[in-house]
Amino acid sequence: MKFYDAGIDWVFAHKRLILIGAALSIPLCVLMFRVIGKERMPEIDQNELMVNVEWNENIHIDENHRRVNALLRCTDNLVTEHTAYVGMQDYILGTEKDLSASEAELYFKTEKPEGINPLKALMEKEIRTSYPEASVTFSPPVTIFEKLFVTGNPDVVARLQVADRTSAPQASDLKELENRIAEATGQVPERTAFRSQLNLVVDRDRLLVYHVNYNEVVRVLRTAFRDNTVSTLRSYQQYLPIGMAGKEKSVNRVLAETLVEAENRQDGSRERTYVPLRELVRVVPDEDLKEITAGRNGEYIPISFYGVEDAPTLIEQVRETVEADKRWDVSFGGSFFSNRKMMGELTVILIISVLLMYFILCAQFESFLQPLIVLAEIPIDIAFGLVVLWALGHTMNLMSAIGIIVSCGIVVNDSILKLDSINELRKEGMPLVEAIHTAGHRRLRAIIMTTLTTVFAMVPLLFTSDMGSELQRPLSIAMIGTMMVGLLVSLFVIPLIYWFIYRKHDVQKN
Structure with missing residues (x-):
């Protein structure tokens, strides 16, 4: 009780400072929402890596083996285990992805997750230097988590379409455009996979000379x-x-x-x-696209970018480069847009939840003003929850957003109990300041125990390293940070806001 009395006395002794800080939580919340990184699902530390290589050359399977073995030898001092699929695989049950004679799929396992990035840099350097026509992509191994949430999507995808829909894209034109995009953006996109082919062209003039029927x-x-x-x-x-x-x-x-x-x-x-x-x-001899990709607007050629830091600038640079060539049209997709859409949907859900909560509280308190006092806690809790996530190097994703929203719902209950007790004491004729102190004493243990039980339940997730714990770690960090801040706000800030609004009414009543 002593720490509560000391805390409430300090808050009431610094009323202006606390109220200004509470008001600044709204712009802080908006600022942190813009600053913090956003992604669909939290990034999970992996010590395994899949590398898909399409050589984009008409090579024999033996040459494919030689190149793959050379790449594996380069990584011997960086990995603890590696293997590869080269060319076609005759598995009856494994029909998800068939490799051609010019493709290879490599698997690497490092001792620690920190070894994945140096391994990626080495592989990309070796392949770009020795085989500039090759297309290489990196992805985590296919697990249940990857199948459900697909975290390996590119950040930005430029969807190229031929302006003249009646003509087919030429491989030489597409390669030239890719090189110009790489020069304009300073980032090398994932190369488009081509396959070598032989076109048989019938010479109609010779058909007339030899009197041969075309259909024959x-x-x-x-x-x-x-x-x-x-x-x-x-x-x-x-x-x-x-x-x-x-x-x-x-x-x-x-x-x-x-x-x-x-x-x-x-x-x-x-x-x-x-x-x-x-x-x-x-x-x-000719080249053609190895895969055909289609969307709502028809067929397109995807140009994928990974590890993009400034997506809007990259998109603008790609758009300017493509529009300079009148033969192509471009639209954009990727995880940058899907993440932004997800954040927008979560924001709408949060606003709807707050409105429903407001109407329910209006019916409970029989007042339109007191629910606003309770809901004033939400921007403070969200702002400090985002600060904690940002300070610990986490992003705003689906799991951390769920943690913040759930925590706000829990700590709001504490403020509801506090205000309800204050209202009951004031109805009994107790003065405002005394009612605030008495209600705080009555609800102190319940509020503290509610917060501590939730926080202690989340703590084990911070010290385990399996996939489930890594997935839930942003949720636990968001909940712990929001709950601890919400505890202080419910105990000290909400009573101050209540006093600030009802102080004149109490004086007039006296």
């Missing part, structure tokens, strides 16, 4: 390259095409050995003549 050439090509379906087996909802195939051969050999029948129009003889496909078809 297409049919022969389909048969030669094992794309000739002769029938289909149907069983319930399953369809199995039956095709004709031969031995594996190179493209040039197939074109040299495959003949197509020509029409004899000059002498009218019935003797059949044949022309090799190599005389009618040209082989043109």
Whole structure:
């Protein structure tokens, strides 16, 4: 009781200072909400890393193995364990992602989470230096948490679309645009994955010279390259095409050995003549997009940026670069926008909760003014809760937001009990200041025990390191900080605000 009496006397001796501090909590709350980092879910310390590499070159599987082994040797002194999938994997049950012959997936495990960032920097340096055309992405291992919350999304995604929707994007144009974006922003985006291919172009002029029908050439090509379906087996909802195939051969050999029948129009003889496909078809090396991504506005090419510090500036730089080239249109997405949307939704939920609380308190106190005294505690608690999160290096995310909102609901109950006791004592004829002191003594233990039980329940989460505890740590820090500040506000600041509003009424009554 002595510390409470000393505290309430000090507060009433410094009324102006306390009231100014309470008023400044509102702009402090707004400032901290702008300053503190925002993300969807809290970042979890990982000592494991998945690296996906697309070489963007037409390489053999043996060359893929050689490159992967060279990368693994570079990391021997940084990791405790590593392995890799190279090329295609024949797993019947593992069909989530099939790798091509030019892809590899590497797994690394470090001794401590602090070793992940140096490992990322080394891998990116080695790949960018030795294989500039390669596309590399980093992600945590796929766990239940990742499947539910997907924390590895890029910060900003530039969605490129061809201005002329009737034309297909060219690989050379896209690579040139990527390089200009990297120069303008100073950040290297994730490279777009391409696949090498051979286009077979039929020379129509030679078809006229050799008197060969175009449809006949297409049919022969389909048969030669094992794309000739002769029938289909149907069983319930399953369809199995039956095709004709031969031995594996190179493209040039197939074109040299495959003949197509020509029409004899000059002498009218019935003797059949044949022309090799190599005389009618040209082989043109080309590149095409490996994956097609589509959204509400149609197909687009994603250019992903990770580790972005100033997203609005990056977005503006990318927009200016793309708009300078009239052949492309751009829109944006990524976790920066989803996090901002989530924060907006949480703000709306908080405002609605406060309004509902206000109307309920109006009915309880039978007053429109006293609920405002109770709710005056909320901006003070939120402001100091955000300060605690920011000071300890945490961000504003879904878990910390839940912790702050729940804590505000708990500490508001303490203020409700305090004001209800003061009102009952004043109805009995007790003076205002004496009623404040007496109500504080009566409700002191209940308020302190409510706060301490909640705080002590959250403390174990601060000293464990499993995934569940790391996920809930921002929630526990937000709740502990908000509850401790809310305890002091309920005991000392709320009675002062109540006295400041009702002091003249008490004097007039006397």
